[in-house]
Amino acid sequence: QVQLVESGGGVVQPGRSLRLSCAASGFTFSSYGMHWVRQAPGKGLEWVAVISYDGSSKAYADSVKGRFTISRDNSKNTLDLQMNSLRAEDTAVFYCAKESSVTGTRDGMDVWGQGTTVTVSS
Amino acid sequence: IQLTQSPSSLSASVGDRVTITCRASQGISSYLAWYQQEPGKAPKLLIYDASTLQSGVPSRFSGSGSGTDFTLTISSLQPEDFATYYCQQLNSYPLTFGQGTRLEIK
Numbered sequence: 001q002v003q004l005v006e007s008g009g010g011v012v013q014p015g016r017s018l019r020l021s022c023a024a025s026g027f028t029f030s031s032y033g034m035h036w037v038r039q040a041p042g043k044g045l046e047w048v049a050v051i052s053y054d055g056s057s058k059a060y061a062d063s064v065k066g067r068f069t070i071s072r073d074n075s076k077n078t079l080d081l082q083m084n085s086l087r088a089e090d091t092a093v094f095y096c097a098k099e100s101s102v103t104g105t106r107d108g109m110d111v112w113g114q115g116t117t118v119t120v121s122s
Numbered sequence: 123i124q125l126t127q128s129p130s131s132l133s134a135s136v137g138d139r140v141t142i143t144c145r146a147s148q149g150i151s152s153y154l155a156w157y158q159q160e161p162g163k164a165p166k167l168l169i170y171d172a173s174t175l176q177s178g179v180p181s182r183f184s185g186s187g188s189g190t191d192f193t194l195t196i197s198s199l200q201p202e203d204f205a206t207y208y209c210q211q212l213n214s215y216p217l218t219f220g221q222g223t224r225l226e227i228k
Contacts, residue, residue: 047219062216095164106170112166
């Protein structure tokens with residue numbers, strides 16, 4: 001079945017780095033744009049980043065621009081998020097999500113992973 | 123683009139009809155999606171393109187609107203519908219979500 005599984009979360013000190021991964025299965029990964037969305041404890045959803053189906057186009061939330069980098073490996077069906085210069089306010093559950101349509105972002109995100117928790121604390 | 127949902131929370135009973143609104147700070151055509159999130163779970167896509175029901179979503183859910191004003195309606199609440207609902211604009215980056223509407227059992 002269609003599935004996304006995140007990994008790589010953990011506890012990290014402020015200023016340090018962490019790399020999240022998302023393993024995709026059950027669909028043609030290379031045909032879909034992919035997103036990262038996060039949710040701070042007790043808060044709402046915050047979109048983080050997107051990468052196009054072929055990796056040629058990326059966009060970021062202002063809150064992470066210059067610190068986070070989204071990437072993908074279509075040969076391994078994996079999506080990554082490299083997070084540098086982490087701050088306490090980056091503490092959240094991070095979800096990877098698949099675009100609903102091969103035509104782009106505008107039909108929403110129809111498959112989500114279970115989330116991986118990142119805690120930034122000294 | 124900022125999205126403002128109202129109300130922020132809502133108490134209702136099984137069988138009630140409820141409506142949640144989402145207002146965008148600028149026009150977004152029909153590029154709006156609605157999600158349902160239960161505690162401790164990932165969001166679930168309910169509606170996209172403002173009014174298109176995602177496959178497998180019960181027909182008691184419906185969406186409408188375009189431009190800046192949108193609504194999500196649940197025609198007859200079921201016990202499994204008590205959750206938090208988010209709207210999301212997909213018109214331009216950065217994508218944004220509304221702050222959420224928590225639907226609670228009265």
